Amino acid sequence: MISAEKNDLMTRVGPDLPAGKLLRRYWxxxxxxxxxxxxxxxxxxxxxxxxxxxxxxxxxxLGMLDRDCPHRGADLAFGRLEAGGLRCAFHGWLFDASGQCLETPAEPAGSKLCTRIQQSAYPVVEKSGVVFAYIGEGEPPAFPDFDCFVAPDSHTFAFKGLWECNWLQALEVGMDPAHASFLHRFFEDEDTSESYGKQFRGASADSEMAITQVLREYDCPEIRVAPAPYGMQLTTLRKLSEAQTHVRVTNVVFPQAFVIPMSSEMTISQWHVPVDDTHCYWYAIFTSFTGAVDKQQMREQRLGTIELPEYTSRKNKRNNYGYSVEEQQSQTYTGMGMDINVHDQWACESMGPIQNRTREHLGTTDKGIVAYRRMLLEAIDSTMAGGAPPMQPNAEQASAFTGPPSIDGVASAADVETYCRDADLARRRSSDWACARLSA
Known part of the structure; x- marks a missing residue:
């Protein structure tokens, strides 16, 4: 259980609030x-x-500016892209990507007004199909050389979706390995050869056993949490027999991303980004270690449940997430279809716009959430005291990062402790782009 004051401290992200100040220090x-x-x-x-x-x-x-024109506050989102920048539709004031005013056309000839006008502008960069921005104070940290950022464009695919809840409860679902055995339980296993692009529908590595079967039949895992240079690593063990153990390794990258296995060939790096206190977008970069990603197939699959242009879920609180009594009795644990993103969305949104953590009772399987909250509160305290937040690498430090290793597979009982390291290394050695990095 956590106090109302600490709950507010962790969840509220306005520019003058502690968590907001912290998150603004990251891309x-x-x-x-x-x-x-x-x-x-x-x-x-x-x-x-x-x-x-x-x-x-x-x-x-690329450029990102404050939305209100510094002249009289008109909306620059309706501006004209021309003459080397963005021109306000109200009086024609023109701004370049750095925020410098280039023209104030209605002013008298010879006016120097534009030289004194600077709109607030923010660093932006495109990485693996996602545009990142930095809106905090000082210099932004360097991007770590994680797989999702260094893989070739052909081997990554990016997508997103909007959830109607606070960013923290959305992020915390990724630190909770136990929920997958229930929330994502399927009563029948599909053909694992048809699982491309679908999470939890393939076979675990080094096994022909469907992940759905593992989750369904072994629902009381051992969960280990360990600190890592980028945040923390979670190892979830499900003992299948005296000879074999299912090993799933996931990672939390501070402050608000996680890296998880999607299949033996692909990982997911996902951020939960606050729109405001009660809405967030998830952004995901899918990274393949084998062949190029079939981006068209991946996109079409996701557009089955996500609606453009705002990337909202077709199944949502207004239609009960597609809930079906008949399906819940015979096909899925939730009765909300086969897309696990819908399951996660329901779970997080059902907690309310901002979860009231004063009413929760955490258990042993929540140890990842407990560890993260401690890390978050310490980072907030440090930042408010003028210290440096965690995970602020410079270029040299960023180049030393790799992975993070993220594996879902079946290990022999003797190899459980080294399985993640060995399986990750074997996958990299067989991958054209990742192998090249090993030998660099």
Missing amino acids: QPVALAEELKGPRPLKPVKLMGQDFVLFRDPQGK
């Missing part, structure tokens, strides 16, 4: 690169309660 996903395609590569962005406009200028350079 945050703000859009998919595909959202800036087409004849008008511009979109409004809301991040941690602040409004911005993100655009790609006529020269292809």
